[in-house]
Amino acid sequence: MSCPDYSAQGYQTIVVSLDGPVAVVKLDRSKQRNTFIDALALDLIAAYELLDRDDRVRVVLLTADHTAPAFCAGADLSSGWDRVYTEEDERQGRHTHKDAGGQVTLAIFRCRKITISAVNGHAAGVGVTGFQLPCDFRFVWAGAKLSFPFVRRGIVAEAGSTYLLPRLIGYSRAVALLLSGGTYAPDSPLLQGLYYASFPNREEVFPAALAFARELAANTSQTSVAWIKALLWRGADSVEGQHLLDSRGMADLVARGDSAEGARAFKERRPFKFSDVLSKDLSDFVPWWTELDVRQRTSKL
Amino acid sequence: MSCPDYSAQGYQTIVVSLDGPVAVVKLDRSKQRNTFIDALALDLIAAYELLDRDDRVRVVLLTADHTAPAFCAGADLSSGWDRVYTEEDERQGRHTHKDAGGQVTLAIFRCRKITISAVNGHAAGVGVTGFQLPCDFRFVWAGAKLSFPFVRRGIVAEAGSTYLLPRLIGYSRAVALLLSGGTYAPDSPLLQGLYYASFPNREEVFPAALAFARELAANTSQTSVAWIKALLWRGADSVEGQHLLDSRGMADLVARGDSAEGARAFKERRPFKFSDVLSKDLSDFVPWWTELDVRQRTSKL
Amino acid sequence: MSCPDYSAQGYQTIVVSLDGPVAVVKLDRSKQRNTFIDALALDLIAAYELLDRDDRVRVVLLTADHTAPAFCAGADLSSGWDRVYTEEDERQGRHTHKDAGGQVTLAIFRCRKITISAVNGHAAGVGVTGFQLPCDFRFVWAGAKLSFPFVRRGIVAEAGSTYLLPRLIGYSRAVALLLSGGTYAPDSPLLQGLYYASFPNREEVFPAALAFARELAANTSQTSVAWIKALLWRGADSVEGQHLLDSRGMADLVARGDSAEGARAFKERRPFKFSDVLSKDLSDFVPWWTELDVRQRTSKL
Known part of the structure; x- marks a missing residue:
């Protein structure tokens, strides 16, 4: 059994720490409103793959600093949408592009532990689709602005969100969220059922999620x-x-x-x-399904 | 057309009676909190298969005595989990095990009549998954404690619940219910949409469900x-x-x-x-799908 | 790019007009309570297919006169259910019947623009299944009576409703709506999540939906x-x-x-x-799925 030292993994954009059997993954780009960049994707993917295999870990809790301007303000558009392409995409042809948001979704989705997202700030785009939808439980600040801007940016809804969102809360709400391109509060009827718990103050979200995580870790x-x-x-x-x-x-x-x-x-x-x-x-019978390989042939992802 | 006499079927653990076109299936292990044992599974499977073929029957209503300590307290764990194995499992090899909860789910699910569960008491484990999820309508006592204890017992969520629950109320709520392992009241936001009607008093549940059943039986x-x-x-x-x-x-x-x-x-x-x-x-075109055979080769189930 | 003149299409039962990038499709059988007849199906199918290909159009808004007795009172049963058969059905054999309600559902469902239904009156049968479920957004009058009468008429729930309804709002609610055969108000717990917005007065529904449509058309x-x-x-x-x-x-x-x-x-x-x-x-990659041909060989539909 591997017992990795998470402080020695060289993550640039996140901090991973163990609280007994609960792993806390904290976004560490507060000044940049935790916008999504390739380095963040790579750190998250590496971390969740390691946490998945670490027998000490029973629950993985994703969060941000509650004083950050946002939980995650979405993609960094400072250089336009071209940033979605990696060097590998350019070498292999852009049609081989594997969206980094979806790679994060998959890393969280495939993690066999209980996963929680403690959304203690505003979230846009991949901050919802990649950082919340693949988790088992979502805790949220009641004042969070949650944006689904895709149709108003000329892009697709990514990170597997068109698969996950209709399954999580039904097609009626999912279609409305994704085709309106709107910004919603957690208590919107359109988001009903998506969040396990919501809290009036930003600073309450993480402690509540951590207490929940500890209880589950101890008893499951x-x-x-x-x-x-x-x-x-x-x-x-x-x-x-x-x-x-x-x-x-x-x-x-x-x-x-x-x-x-x-x-x-x-x-x-x-x-x-x-x-x-x-x-x-865990029985050799698992996995019984065929795992689709979603890596680019020589991708660093 | 077969007109079976339900009082002559020799059921040990249930009582089946006809109220005109409404069949009432009553759990009859009140002193044992209607815990789930093989004999109960066998009786329920036999009864629903018969009711499915009985042209007189239009609605099947499952319930318990409202004075019983529970609608169904789940599996009988007095001899540990080994009770899940039947003699047939032992003869054929335990990997051929067909879970009795799932066999009950299938018998109810495959019944081509309207099926209702009148949950007039607490329910745990298979008392939810096998006795409620496969039904078309669920009536419930507002004070019922509904438990999904699987992750806290070291077993799987059974009786097809991982198929039915996410489809019935969406993955977001279903995942939360099954991975929290918690006990919830019918008015919990996590259970929203699962129950057709709830009632403050235990004794109201069955009469209301019966009146509803009679109306449907008369007019459908x-x-x-x-x-x-x-x-x-x-x-x-x-x-x-x-x-x-x-x-x-x-x-x-x-x-x-x-x-x-x-x-x-x-x-x-x-x-x-x-x-x-x-x-x-009923048209010969039905069934148009291929029915999966889920019997053990020589199983008595 | 085709720029059809919608007033020159010879529609008998609907009026189609452009409000900038918003197309308004108005049911025009108020005196007949907008009951569903073959001519209406044919007009709607033709209109949605044209609107789908008209680059000027970004949102398609279906509605009725808010003073009509109903948004759509369902099938015209004045000559019994035999009306479901077209002349083509009779020529080819009734088993080749393609239900007109489903053909309307498909025309709306396949329209690649944003589709809205502004339900400013009562709706029954296909008035719900064919005129609402395939749309992306549903606006409704809070006083509307919404009927799902199929089990009380001896027919199937049609127009793809057994596919769409459980996906839109989950199986628990969909099964209850379709097997109860009941009439429900928009604020019924069973309909929760189906409507994007509801309005106390009939005359408010269309203007609100139009304003919403204009905003989406301008910004998506x-x-x-x-x-x-x-x-x-x-x-x-x-x-x-x-x-x-x-x-x-x-x-x-x-x-x-x-x-x-x-x-x-x-x-x-x-x-x-x-x-x-x-x-x-639009990329040649779309459609990536195989479209099922649902036309009768020589059908006029």
Whole structure:
């Protein structure tokens, strides 16, 4: 099992720290309103891939400094949209472009731990699509301005948002958000169901999310979480097929330590002590789906 | 057409009775908090398969005694999780296990009649996933505690819940419910949209659901219901494909008696007298999908 | 680029007019409560197909006279359900029937512009399924009675509604609406999320929708809208696949004029002047999906 030292990874744009089994990923470009640049994408992708494999970590919490002008103000447009292209794109041809926002979405989405976004400031574009939608839980400041500006910029809604948003809250709301190109508050009827909790003050968001993360980290099984996330997003296309998959999962987990501990601790009304870890205790049956390779042939991403 | 005598089926754990065209399935393990055991699964599966084929039945209403300690307290963990295995599992190998909760879900889900769950007590685990999610309508006691404990027990969310829950209320809420492992009241924002109606007192739930069931049974076409349920859950993967399917359904039903009666009674502003039945009047075109066989080779389930 | 004269198209049942880049399609059978007949279907299909290809048009707004007895009272049942059959159906065999409601749904659904329905009166059957569900935005009169009568008429829920409704607002609500066969007000919990805005007075609905349409038409990119609609409804079946598609869209749009204008106008805080049009500036990559042919071989539809 790898126990990486996150302070030694050389991240330029984020700070990653462990709070016991909770990993906190903090955006570190406050002065630039945490705008999205390639370096930030690369740091986030590297961090989530490492956190996914680190058995010590049970919950990953993304946040920003609550005094920053924004949680994430979207793409850095100072040099226009051409910034979306990487050097690799130029070498391989622009049609091979793999959008950096989507690469971040995938890194978070594929993380087999519980993921939370603590949105303690305004968010625009990829600050919503890439930094919030792929997470399992979203905490938000009630005063946040949340922008979906794509149709008003002449670009696509990116970062897999056209896949995730309609599934998260239904097509009716997702279509309205993406085609209006508007800016909404968390209590907008259009955003109903997207946020797990909202808070009147910016400084409350992270502590609340951290307390929630600690509670989950202390009382949930790593293998159970990974199985359920996989069943949710990589499921069968019929309820019968899903029954076959979850039966397989049940048979696997019932043979592991965490299920015995879960039943015992529940019966004895005492705190859980789950110890199964992904590196050793996740069935070879996972993943049962074919993972699409989304890397450019020689991409540094 | 078969007219089974439900009192003669030898059910050990449920009571099935006909109230005209409404079948009431009552859980009968009140002293055991209606915990889920193999015998209960087998009774429910047998009953729903019979009710599906009984032309007299138009609505199936699942409920419990409102004085029971729970509507269903989940799996019986008195002997640990090993109880999930049947003798057949042991003979065939545990990897062939077909989860009993999912088998109940399928029996209800595949029932071509209108299905209702009248949740007049607390519900945990399979008491939510297997006894509520596959139903068309859910009535609930506002004071019910609804638990999704899977990640806190080291097992998977079962009974097809990872397929049904995100479709019923969206991925954002479904992921939060399943990964938090929490207990929620029916008025929780996370459960919004899941329940058709809620009632402050336990004793009100069943009578309200029964009145609703009777009204639907009196005024809906059996073939129309079966077609619409099939279109909803076994539809095409594009709106064009769905148009082809529902055109086929329209052409079929317009040639049947119920559509003529529907138009006439509506025009004459009199009660409907629908008489088409599934055993005679459901098109051979249904089912148009391939049903996945989920039985173990020699399973008694 | 075609610039059709909509007043010269010979529509019998609708009036189509241009308000700058906003096309208004007005149902013109007020005395017949805008009931659905073949002629209306044919007019709507022809109009939406033309509007889809007319580069001048950015938003299409469907409405009725707010003094009409209904926005659309559903199918004209004066001669029973047999009216669903066209002469073509009779020639080719009724099993080849292509439901006219679904053909209207498809014409609206396939329109690559922003589509709005301003529901300023009661709506039943196809008045909901065909005239509202395929639109991007729905504005409604708060006093409207919205009926889903299918199970009480002995027919299927048509016009692709069994595909669209569960995706728009989730299966829990969609199943309840379609299997109850009930009539609901826009503020019903079952309809939550379906309407973008509702208004206490009938006469307010159209002006509000028109103002909204004008604002969107002035400030959104035609190509961006077309791409995002395609990504939403013709997306991949995994988030990875969607990332590949939206990356392709991003690379395409970043090379076009509208994205440069979007970034510049945003930076200069001035109104947008988008000029890319579908006939010239939509990538050959669109459509990437295979369009299902839903025409009858010799159908006039």
